[in-house]
Amino acid sequence: MSKQMTRRDFALTNEELRLQETLFHTANGYIGVRGNFEEGYPEDFVSSRGQYINGVFDIADMKQAEQLYGFPNKKEVILNVADTQTIRLYLDGEEVTAFGQGVRELNRVLDMEKGTALRSFIWKSQKGEEVTVSYRRMTSFTLLPLFTIEVTIISHDFEGSVSIVSEHHGSAQNFVNPNDPRMAAEAEDYLSVAETRYDEEQQLSKITAVTKTSELSVQTLVFHDVSSQLELGLVEEDESVSVVYDGQLTVGVTIDFVKYSLFLDSRRYDLEKDGGSFVETVRQKPLNQWYQEQEEYLDKFWRQAELSVVGDPLLNESLNYSLYSLIQSAGKDGISNIAAKGLSGEGYEGHYFWDTEIYMMPFFTLTYPEIAAKLIEFRYTILEKARENARILGHKQGALFPWRTISGAESSGYYPSGTAQYHINSDIAYSIIQYYQATGDLDCLLRFGGEIVVETSRLWLDAGHYEGKRFVLNCMTGPDEYTCVVNNNYYTNLSVQYQLNWLVKLYPLFKEQKADFLDKLQVTDQEISDYESAAAAMYLPYSEEKQIHAQDDSFLEKPVLPINELPKQDFPLLLHYHPLYLYRHQVCKQADIVLAYFLHDEAFDTEAIQRGYDYYEKLTTHDSSLSSCIFSIVANQIGDVEKAYRYFEESSKIDITNSHHNTQDGIHAANMGGTYLGLVFGFAGLRIREDSLVLTPRLPQKWTGCHFSVNYQGSQLHIVINKEEIHVSMETGAPVNLTVYDERRILSQENDWKIPYRKER
Template sequence: MNQDYIQPNNWSIIEEGFNTENVKSSESLFSIGNGAMGQRANFEEQYSGPTFQGSYIAGVYYPDKTRVGWWKNGYPEYFAKVLNAPSWIGINVFVNGEALDLFTCKKVENFRRELNMKEGWLSRSFLATLQNNIEIEVKAKRFLSLDIDEVGAIQYQITPKNSNAEITFQPYLDSGITNEDSNWDDKFWDTKNVSHEKNQAFIEAKTMKTNFHTCTFMESSVFINGEAVSNQPTTNSQVNYVSFSYKQAVSKGETYAIHKFGGYTVDRNHDKAKLVSAAKAILEKTSKLGFNGLLEMQKHAWANIWNMSDITINGDVKAQQGIRFNIFQLNQTYLGKDSTLNIGPKGFTGEKYGGSTYWDTEAYCIPFYMATKDQNVARSLLEYRYNHLQKAIENAEKLGFKNGAALYPMVTMNGEECHNEWEITFEEIHRNGAIAFAIFNYYRYTGDYSYIPEKGLEVLIGIARFWHQRATFSTDKNKYVILGVTGPNEYENNVNNNFYTNYIAKWCINYTLENIDRIESDYASDYTRIMNKAKLSKTELQQWKKVADNMYFPYSEKHNVYLQQDGFLDKELITVADLDKSQRPINQKWSWDRILRSPYIKQADTLQGFYFFEDQFTTEELERHFDFYEPFTVHESSLSPCVHSIQAAKLDRMEQAYTFYLRTSRLDLDDYNHEVEEGLHITSMAGTWMSIVEGFGGMRVKNNSLSFEPKIPKQWEGYSFKVNFRNQILKVNVCQKDTKFELEGDADLDIFVKDKKVRISPNNLVTI
């Protein structure tokens, strides 16, 4: 049974009623972030029940030494840990000396938690009866500011309901923090200094090994019935902890409140000797604005984001809630302000997967950011990889490649590989192809070719060199083969001739050659610079071409499909429909040995190739491959349902497309994979956006123009989305009977709808 305690709502994630079983899942689902930092939805007050504490600072990590039974050449030295950062949200609460703790209260009633996605805040309210029989009403609200992204704000209010009470608020900072997933139980943080003055406190700490210097800060003030109380706190300062105590006699029915501002200044943005003064400057700004002033700015900032990125769905609240949750979390994770950052697969919601960057960014996230932000954000994501090119060359050298061949890491923080499972680290090399594909996809969508001569071609050359060296000539087949790989389907390791890997290798080489020719003829000075830098000769280019022209693809004449890999038909081909439901998910029920011998596919693999290179195959070919592979697919990767939803929509299988859409959009809300307490699946959320825009909307870029094939599930009355295409904003509104197009801007735009050319003029509604 999937979880179903989240209330359906168009704009909010809502939990009603307190259940200790749901606490860890809710900590993930109600997470908040602002691109620069984020935190799980841990309670401000203490909680002695099972909980997973997590606060995270973008770009700050720890290289946890690899833990393996035996070492292999080329093994990554470390697994980069997304660091649990010093906590600033804590507010201990005492009522007549007894700690408020929802795990030990006599009674908790009217518990309600809301993540308001429209305005970007998290709230919680409840009535609690403590062991001392005092009944209190609590209302808390917090958010991480988008405008001043080093700060967050908390408003925490208590009203005694059945008697007068002495209430103490104890806001604190704590740098005695550990990671749940530490390999060796190393200490990740070294606290350097704890200081405080008046109602402000600061903890300066640095990370071990990586030496990121941070200052965690807070400022608090207290109120009775909305009026400020000039209450001088008592202070408790320890080696890695500092707290203030505000004690107040509160009459029954009165409301005692604390406003707390807190956050991080980091030496990624400031001089490390001036982190405290930078924190003070931020607190001066927030004090002037106050909690409500900062909240108004937050609402305005989110309104601007939603204006461009919202997708509306009429007539299906669960589908609407799902897509908005996905768009909201993507924007909480990455806003494109800092080109040294990327989109981690768990964002700011958990520690699993370590590292900040996977091929998910290039394959799934870039289309979302290109269409809902401007092209500079997508270009930053491409430049991130260009800036890591030298490290990618070093990664390849460690594995024995030479001459500038580049292998981008499976998982990285700084360009170095930091993934520890050999079958993925050494074998899941198709990731290189996704990075090249993103360059192609960016140019196709934005029309901005300048990136390729300036930076992109150097990346493509490193990748093409890798594929040339990674292929082996088989005299038996008289073709080039690629041996010992893991495709996107991680339920097969160390296979030969994975169709998707071979196909993308061939494509990468051809695409690189095509761009070398174009740059030679149109960008002579760039051409000379790049050729000299890369020491690329005509002979080497001919050798590449030979590999691309003679690449082997396993094919079954019997089934008339490309085979996922050479040995796929040797498996016992029992479809998922015939698999006992009690055996699912197989990754939690079966041994790895059994999974590897099974025909079951974790995510789109051969079909991933059909998704990327759709226009190189006919619809009939897609249909054949979809019908062959989807019945063996268990969709136990978060990246799977979205690709299948897009392809089902293309094949006019709307019921299937809709089912896959719901699965991708509500993957975390309904906890399909029974693991949401570890954090959310952020990067696959971009796939949910694609399943509406590219799946149901049928949006493609063909012949330099936008093209649409709009379809609509029967469960919906209508849906709409906006895309920014080459600095022109097009709104698409699809109903059961027609599709409307509206253009913002001042120039006409030609688009294609079901292959017919349509001219859209600004502010002039076109109905088709």
């Protein structure tokens, strides 16, 4: 089954096109280009014509209505960088566009195995002659700065002149939507062109633009490779460069026009030198060879990340799209991370959140651990800024990671559901601990992860205090953003306990390995013993009366908001209710304690989870796209596989069905990761335990089975689940411990394992 997403004969409405701009974006973790039409849209269409470099940002003013101490008044924002998408095509002087009279067979195909996005249509001239035009785009996984557009023109019966205008703009404006708190509200010219050069000999345009404030530069180089029928004509050079190729089109001859763009930024490249050598590299191979390499890269990816369900084709399309989006979105260089919208749009201003660690890292940890390690390295590069952030918040020690950031500066404007979400600290620690357990990668731990865990632990000890014998954490916000700045958020306290206990557990190893950071940070045995005490004394609120875990100290005492009685148009509630109103009620935007039931399942017995799940489910609106996937996983934990399926259905198709009505602003990257979690951690019941990988499969009625690959301790495993048996085999690597249901074995390449599927848990 080929991995393709297609849209055939779609309606040319603005809404659909904006949505497709997102869905058909092409990205490689370094650059991302939205799927805009090369020829543009009619004037009354709103388009977010965008191209982004991961980690390239400017600093925008963030005016606070009241500027209290420590409120950031600058924020980092992703930049819409140089626009090289525009290509206009004229046949006998008539402009060829998808909007032309008589256009038919307008199709788009995202080929996730080839790593290209194709758009094609049959165009009809005023005289009634037809040509097929197609545009194939690629952002190269093997040469990250490279973006290509290949235009192919085949005449059915047209004969005449052809003229192709290709534009190269050195800067672009960010998209603006003043009515949505999740989007930028005002247009800003962040980038300005510093130098435009057209090299006639090389037929190469090079534009360098600089940011207003962050002192970054972006260089784009554009050149073309065209069929012999075409000849270079006019070149106009201004702040932009526009080149025209002219020729003749006849029946039976295919015109092929390739536009190569290279995107280089000053954070990673030497803009004086690197541009030229990249051009040379690209020119050394024909486009087909770049296509070939792209396919090979993805071939490896799909082998490592293989994941499929038997019995639900639409779901598989969505699963493929999710995993493909993740590999498209993830920064792989330690300088960048994964933005909430990947590289597909400017929603949330390109910020990195806890989404990475809790929703997306497990996928990389289990399929592409090199990338997971780079994501940890990224956090390490901003550790110093996290220390500064902790000082701003009044903490005398430790580091507090920013809730929203690109290069480390806190960019969240409303601290109650931003900076106050201290749990990002324990989320990062959790992901490091999980990564270490899954991979055994001691080097990453000693170089990056260990220091992060120590510094975030120090923050916890400064932020919390003993109240009698209890260690408490006050005035923080948990994952649920409808209940902010509370005392003893259960999720946070439990995550901190987990992190502290693990630090205590890892400390002898750090000592034994003579970890550099122990000296650097002057870690003492006493300090570690303080962590142990605090973890042991950690207060975890519980209602004896209701026999459930309390989301925080006062949550259960508030009146329940009857969300089932509210009109549908009131959702998401954040757009229709004042925060004070929401905070005053029992209502949850998303999984909070239920997320703890997943991440820390070993800390609970199933009956307690069941009671808590039933209670909090009634209160949760799932107004966050991070919610349904977690409810799905925990439904599986409590054995309600059909409910798990319903939540999974909801969660897995958010973008391809645009069910949250904002996919036009970019994909929901965390939800892509959540879909992976829902299948692998939910239905397959995978858990990374200290000494074993664990599977507890459950299949919903609709499916006959599922299969996927994971990497555990460096070994590549393949898992096939159906309603008869679970078959686990090892493709490469050394023997590992594996537990299926409650049976444990050592799995090796020689010894695969089949175990009967259990209908009842």
